[in-house]
Amino acid sequence: MKNKSLQYMFPVLVLLLSLLACSEDDRLVADYDAPQELPSNLVPGTPLSDRILKLYDDYGIIIYTDTIGDRNYNDLVSEDGLSIGKRMPPDSAAALVYVNMIEDEFVMQIPEDKESLIFRNFYLYSNELSSGTSVYTKYDYLSYLWYNSNSDLTVGGVVNEGLDSLLLKQSFYYGLSGVLRADPVYTDAYYNKFTDAITDAEVYYWQVIDLEDAYSKGFLSDNQDLIKSGQQDFDLFAAWAATVPPLERDSLLNEHALLKQKYGLVTSMFRQEGIPLETINEAWQESKYNPKNN
Structure with a gap:
């Protein structure tokens, strides 16, 4: 499949403002636009970095593993976020599984003339995705579209005990459904x-x-x-x-x-x-x- 530039990615159409207004979790409602370029510290030479760079070169998709503060810009791994065994450092192992799934299970199964539907940025999130905290305002999501950052999909299901690849799979189609129905x-x-x-x-x-x-x-x-x-x-x-x-x-x-x-x-x-x-x-x-x- 030929190189995909970011210029082909269309803005996410879904504005979940009514639900987001209830959110009391700053990690879910960003007050900035997510970066559209690779973090400066991402350099070739590790399995994770090489895989993320290849996905970016092929499709213009950027992978981040944290959604808190400056880590969107500077840090691909959060040492305290994930744990799925000792094959590799925890974050790297989880992110590698996720990156491979994006290409094998998502990108390769979308028709070529529908490639504009591919989200530009993906985020691994280490807690459940929810909006609001009271019994009357709490919503749960399988994935979360950032209303103020075009084509960004935040993915839940990454927890200290392991990586839920089923939830990662579900979350893409959950997010894509939100784009289409809007x-x-x-x-x-x-x-x-x-x-x-x-x-x-x-x-x-x-x-x-x-x-x-x-x-x-x-x-x-x-x-x-x-x-x-x-x-x-x-x-x-x-x-x-x-x-x-x-x-x-x-x-x-x-x-x-x-x-x-x-x-x-x-x-x-x-x-x-x-x-x-x-x-x-x-x-x-x-x-x-x-x-x-x-």
Whole structure:
């Protein structure tokens, strides 16, 4: 695939201002624009640096492993952030897995004429992604689009105990779903119909008390903080569609009509972009990054 310059990356269309206004976590609401150039201390000679440089040369994508303060500009590794064994220094090992997944599992599966959808910058985040702290304002995300920094995707699921490659996989399609559904045409054709289906069925996130209850009401999670908004709910379907084992998927969709209706709207939107989530899912089931294959 030919070299991809940053000039081909279009601005992220999603402005989550209403949700971000509730945030009390400064790490999630940056007060600056993320850098568009490689950090000055990134030099060839280590496995991580060489891999990040190659991804930048090939696609114009920059990898950062921390989102706190000046580290966006100066520091690719945070010694206290990650721990996934002793193969390499913890941050380097986690970032290498992530960089490889971006190319193998994300970039290579997006149609070439859709390369403008590739996020410009990625961030590894060592805590859960949430907005707000009270029971009434807390939202959980699988990924987080920075409203004031074009094409930046912050990825959760990196914790002291290890690297959740499943969540990394899900987070890309969760974030990409947010970009697509914000398009006015797609908002009208898919997202509005998605929320209409929920309204017509008279189901609400606060009625969910366990997972079976969630399924029966057309939700994929019993974590109320993950399904408080229609946007979260919609994007969660995209992440689920890209990774759920097919037998589990088909069993649930055949049993729960609202799940099937909402799933159909989300996957139809991706299919319109030439990105069939069923095909993405098939590849994931055989992927070396899929935890069940290790």
